[in-house]
Amino acid sequence: MDSDLKTEGIRIQIREKLNEERVKxxxxxxxxxxxVTCEEEMQILVKNYSSSLGISADSCLASLLELQRHALDxxxxxxxFRETGLATIRVRVTDKNHSRRIISLETKLSATVQEVQEEVASQVGVGFDRIKLILSGKVLKMNTELHTHGIQNGTHIMAVILHSNPKELQAVESRHRRMEATLADAKLLASKSNVNNDYYLQVADQSGKTLNLPQEEREALVIAMSLHETGRLALKKEDYALALVLLLEADKEFSRCKSDLLQSVDNYALLNLDIAWCYLCLRSVSDIPDAEQRLRKCEMNFHQSYGPNLERLLALKGTTGNEAALFMRLHLLQAVVLFHQNKRQEASTLLARADSELSSLKVDDYSLSTLMELGYTAAEARFGLRAAHGNLSAAVLYITKQREDKVKAKKEEEAETQLNRERRKLGRCADGFQWVEPKLHKLLISMGFSSEAARxxxxxxxxxxxxxxxxIQEQPSLLNMASTSKFRVKKEVLQQVVAVGFDPRMAKIALQHHGGDVEKAVDELVMCGGIIDGEHCTDGKHCFLLHLVINLSFES
Structure with a gap:
């Protein structure tokens, strides 16, 4: 067992014992x-605790003296703090080798986060732009004052050193700034809905059902998922410091979404699981309360999405292999939290459960290599074997079906995209919400009606x-009116017809009938005496004189 972990375990047990017996x-x-320590009384405690807790006297004494020193400090x-107003805060620094160091700083609570970053950076010998301070699951902004984050005398803060160089970090931040700009440009596409109120940017729940979301929530969700994915890439590279920063930024974006939305998709549960995993890898004991809260949210979401025993997932997908790995990670992290809370029996039970789940997830190396020789990727082979419980033939069938489902989904998506294009080309209905449905349009054409009349x-x-x-059959004039009313007449063209002596309203209607052709519009107005059937002039006197002029011209 790691010596630091063993020492921490002993200290947890003794602290719990002291609290139970109210020993100060x-x-x-x-x-x-x-x-000054009273050695005689301390030895009595050592004798009692080492016997009752089953630990060595030397380890017990060392932990008691350490706890006493912390209390006196x-x-x-x-x-x-009462005398000078200077608060002592402890910053736990985790470097790229995952070793820890505690730095005690005396500062005014009105100091900024950047000032603390600079002090920490000077003591560890790195640029302050590579330091990120984290408290209660939040990345602290540099230009904010300490007290605004609830920091008090004695507060513990975590500092992570981003061992990527500053240029790489800037590149990550720049990518996400560009991503936000791209999403802003995508607002027009995202806001254009079809008859089913679908969006260009889609978000679906576990069953694949599209969630109709407000624009702001949808964009926040897309940004959050992108940050989460980038954080997971950092996790795979074991860059836990960078991963934690990105994951906490994703958490901030998720917070812009409604709680019922976060319960409908498992992305938020996976994010909380990954954040807790970072705490474990960074050995951040002070963040145990935040980890416990996140794991509780994660478990609730998993049970809602998959079912307590994965029965809902089994009914939906027919297998639980890959999601079972998530439950294994959840139970492992819950066991670690319980260990640090000195709930050893519960921790042991969950560790045994996680170990059993891990064993069931392991795949045979020979079967894995056999599938890869058949042309499947390592990920496909692993997922297939898990889903088929190690059966090679069943794994091949599972992978084949997964590939077919992906091809089918892609074709359906392309067909839906093409359908949306046709809908937009045909235009909106009179209610202003629906698009003209292409299938119905084709049906009317097959009945012998023209494309434009059907539309x-x-x-x-x-x-x-x-x-x-x-x-079409009984009121074709209404369709003509609907068609012509959408043609925009230019002001200068309208003035040409009005200058001849026609009523402005009649002139506009005639121009709409003939697509802006002045000569044809004038001919129609002359032929109908200046009044188009079914329409009324805006100036009755004007139309009467116009009729008189036209009739006289014909008589002469």
Whole structure:
């Protein structure tokens, strides 16, 4: 067992015992007023605790003295804060080798986060731009003051050193700034819905059902998932510091979404699991409370999405192999949290469960290499063997079906994209919400109606086929009016017809009838006496004089 972990385990047990018996090591009889240890009384404690807890006397004494020293230090720091206003904060630094170092700093609580970063950076010998401070699952912004984050005298903060060089970090941040700009440009596409109110950017739940989300929530979710994916790539490279920073930024984006949305998809549960995993890899004991809370959320979401025993997932996908690995990680992390809470029996039970789950997830190396020789990727082979419980033939069938499903899904997506293009080309219905449905348009054409008549009829009837047929057969003039009313007449063209002496409204309608052709519009107005059937002039006197002029011109 790692010596640091063993020492921490002993300290946890002794601290729990002291709390149970309400023993105060900083007071008499264990300590004098001058802060000197009373060895005789301390030896009595050592004898009792080493016997009851089953630990060596030397280890017990070392932990008791360490806990006593910490208590006395906190008392001195409290008095100093009252007298001077200088708070003592402890910054736990984790470097690229995952070794830890505690730095105690005295500072005003009005100091900025950047000032603390600079002090930490000077002590560890790196640029302050490579230091990120984290408290209670939040990355602290450099230009904010300490007290705004609830930091008090004695607060513990985690500092991670990004061992990627600053240029690489800037490149990551730059990519996400560009991503946000790209998403802003995508707003027009995202806001264009079809008859089913689908969006260009789609988000689906576990069953594949599309979630209709407000624009702001959808964009926040896409940004969060992108940050999460980048963080997971850092996790695979064992760059836990960078991974934690990116994952916490993703968590901030997820917080912009409603809670019911976060419960509908498992992305947020996976994010909480990954953040807790980072805490474990960075050995961040002070973040155990945040890890516990995140794991609780993760478990609730998993049970809701997959079922307590994965029965919902089994009914949906027919297998639980890959998601079972997530439960194994969850149970392992929960066991670690319980260990640090000195709940050893519960921790042991969960560790045994995680070990059993891990054993069931292991795949045979020979079977894995056999599938890879058949042309499958390592990931496909591993997932297939897990889903088929190690059966080679069943694994091949599973992988083949997965590939076929992907091809089918891609074809369906392409078909839906093409359908959306056709809908936009045919235009919106009169209700302003629906698009003209291409299938119904083709149906009317197959019945012998022209393409344009079918389109206009479906627009006016809001995709009602029987009403569309009735409009075409009984009220074709309404379709003509609907068609012409959408043509935009230029002001200068309208003025040319009005200058001849026609009413402005009649002139506009005539121009719409003839697509802006002035000569044809004037001919129609002359032929109908300046009044188009079914329309009324805006100036009755003007039309009467116009009729008189036209009639006289014909008589002469």
């Amino acid at each position: 090591l900083w007071q008499s009889p264990y300590c004098t007023e001058d802060g 906190r008392l001195r720091e409290r008095d100093r 206009l009829a479906l627009q006016q009837s809001n995709n009602n086929v029987s009403h569309s047929v009735q409009l």
